Amino acid sequence: MRRRRAVRSAYDRVVVVGAGRAGVAAAEELRRAGFRGEVRVIGDEPGAPYDRPACSKGLLTGHRRPADVRMPVLDGADITWHLGRRAVHLDPDDRVVSTDTGERFRYDGLVIASGARAALPRGWPVGEAGLHTLRTIADAWALRGALRDAQRVVVIGAGLTGCEVASAIRTLARDCVLVDSMPYVLANAVGETVGRMVTREVARDGVQLRLGRRVTGLNRRRRGWLVELDDGDEVLADLVVTTTGERPDVDWLDGTGIDISDGVRCDESLRVLGVEGVVAAGTVARWPNLRYSHRPRRCGHWIAALEQGRAAAHTLLAGEREIPPVTLVPRFWSDQYGLRVQVCGELPSYAEVMVTEMRPGRRDAARAGVLVGYHDEGRLVGLVAVNAPHAFTSITRSMLAAPVTLAAPAPVAVTATAPVPAPAVGTARPAARRLAEAS
Numbered sequence: 001m002r003r004r005r006a007v008r009s010a011y012d013r014v015v016v017v018g019a020g021r022a023g024v025a026a027a028e029e030l031r032r033a034g035f036r037g038e039v040r041v042i043g044d045e046p047g048a049p050y051d052r053p054a055c056s057k058g059l060l061t062g063h064r065r066p067a068d069v070r071m072p073v074l075d076g077a078d079i080t081w082h083l084g085r086r087a088v089h090l091d092p093d094d095r096v097v098s099t100d101t102g103e104r105f106r107y108d109g110l111v112i113a114s115g116a117r118a119a120l121p122r123g124w125p126v127g128e129a130g131l132h133t134l135r136t137i138a139d140a141w142a143l144r145g146a147l148r149d150a151q152r153v154v155v156i157g158a159g160l161t162g163c164e165v166a167s168a169i170r171t172l173a174r175d176c177v178l179v180d181s182m183p184y185v186l187a188n189a190v191g192e193t194v195g196r197m198v199t200r201e202v203a204r205d206g207v208q209l210r211l212g213r214r215v216t217g218l219n220r221r222r223r224g225w226l227v228e229l230d231d232g233d234e235v236l237a238d239l240v241v242t243t244t245g246e247r248p249d250v251d252w253l254d255g256t257g258i259d260i261s262d263g264v265r266c267d268e269s270l271r272v273l274g275v276e277g278v279v280a281a282g283t284v285a286r287w288p289n290l291r292y293s294h295r296p297r298r299c300g301h302w303i304a305a306l307e308q309g310r311a312a313a314h315t316l317l318a319g320e321r322e323i324p325p326v327t328l329v330p331r332f333w334s335d336q337y338g339l340r341v342q343v344c345g346e347l348p349s350y351a352e353v354m355v356t357e358m359r360p361g362r363r364d365a366a367r368a369g370v371l372v373g374y375h376d377e378g379r380l381v382g383l384v385a386v387n388a389p390h391a392f393t394s395i396t397r398s399m400l401a402a403p404v405t406l407a408a409p410a411p412v413a414v415t416a417t418a419p420v421p422a423p424a425v426g427t428a429r430p431a432a433r434r435l436a437e438a439s
């Protein structure tokens with residue numbers, strides 16, 4: 001690490017909660033920026049930080065082992081690691097984080113980077129043998145072990161993780177049934193045009209698709225599971241993998257007064273609202289990305305976690321000083337079925353979509369290379385590429401280099417003068433949601 005001039009900061013001790021991409025990036029960036037005080041990282045996973053995206057790719061197929069996916073950490077960064085313990089409480093007045101090991105960590109500055117955990121629909125038999133989720137390296141290793149003896153696997157959820165898991169299962173020559181309530185795969189991630197193209201490739205690879213279907217029951221059988229679908233179909237499987245989304249890991253912030261409805265609410269520079277000396281970064285942070293809008297949202301991608309971690313470190317060091325808003329461009333990638341899927345920017349449903357085939361006329365357009373641009377009033381706001389990495393990189397470069405125009409604030413709502421009707425009695429949704437609704 002090159003020596004930097006020590007930066008003047010109001011802080012002597014920074015604690016980072018979460019040793020994922022965002023937390024590690026924040027810790028490293030504090031050092032890069034010349035912070036000379038203590039940097040402590042608390043992480044609840046027992047091992048060294050690693051690249052989480054590998055959990056649904058090389059780790060499952062056996063092309064990579066845990067040692068291959070360790071996250072490189074800045075040499076000589078002088079970070080103190082407190083791994084294998086979970087932050088269970090934050091006292092923002094005394095500035096103390098307590099862990100499940102009974103330790104208390106005092107801080108002047110705190111980075112919240114606790115990411116997200118797998119969200120299972122309520123009522124599902126979590127923890128039972130043969131029912132897997134996939135979030136951590138331990139989950140990936142457990143699933144990899146279980147796949148050795150499995151012949152048929154049901155994957156619930158055809159988002160990025162679900163499709164990658166199904167692809168890995170086929171690489172291992174196992175039967176795979178992929179269930180999702182949408183009519184095509186990757187619906188939220190890449191939009192309809194590319195989603196339908198990838199769906200064809202998934203089917204061609206031998207994955208049995210049950211799209212537009214919901215899971216209504218999961219029943220244990222002597223060996224494996226019987227998965228019931230809403231069209232009355234039943235699928236027997238040795239293993240079930242659920243990839244039905246994630247929820248921010250914020251339980252440890254209960255009672256702090258911080259707004260933790262769908263992640264930690266931050267201002268545009270990632271300062272956590274309502275508490276002093278605290279920033280948030282990564283999947284857990286909900287902030288208004290003024291490049292797009294004033295509405296605070298979370299971004300669950302690896303590159304965003306890296307960029308937010310770095311930005312949060314600078315915001316923390318700036319103390320009360322004004323600092324530019326964090327206006328990153330969301331981008332992510334996925335590897336599946338021999339396809340390299342890459343996305344940059346936003347894919348609004350109202351945008352005009354333009355498709356460019358790299359080799360026009362080929363029936364397998366996705367495999368041959370395709371670019372799909374999303375245009376808003378003539379401006380390219382989003383790009384999806386399949387097997388077109390060079391074109392993607394050069395177009396993305398210009399998207400990133402374009403000057404940032406901050407979104408205009410939403411018009412102030414006119415206060416309603418009409419009386420607001422009281423909610424009708426007896427129309428509340430039942431507390432226990434049915435399996436069918438949740439899948």
Ligand SMILES: Cc1cc2nc3c(=O)[nH]c(=O)nc-3n(C[C@H](O)[C@H](O)[C@H](O)COP(=O)(O)OP(=O)(O)OC[C@H]3O[C@@H](n4cnc5c(N)ncnc54)[C@H](O)[C@@H]3O)c2cc1C
Pocket residue numbers: 017018019020021022023042043044045052053054055056085086087088113114115116117134135136161249252281282283284299300301302303305331332333334335
């Ligand atoms: C299987 C899988 C595949 C993925 N593939 C891709 C991909 O191909 N491309 C892409 O762009 N993105 C991918 N992602 C998303 C990407 O991994 C995340 O966006 C990124 O990891 C977010 O980083 P983070 O640091 O915000 O959170 P996380 O990676 O979730 O890290 C947070 C860490 O904090 C720990 N933690 C939580 N609560 C506490 C606590 N109270 N105390 C101590 N520690 C705590 C967690 O255990 C975790 O180790 C994938 C995600 C998964 C699960």
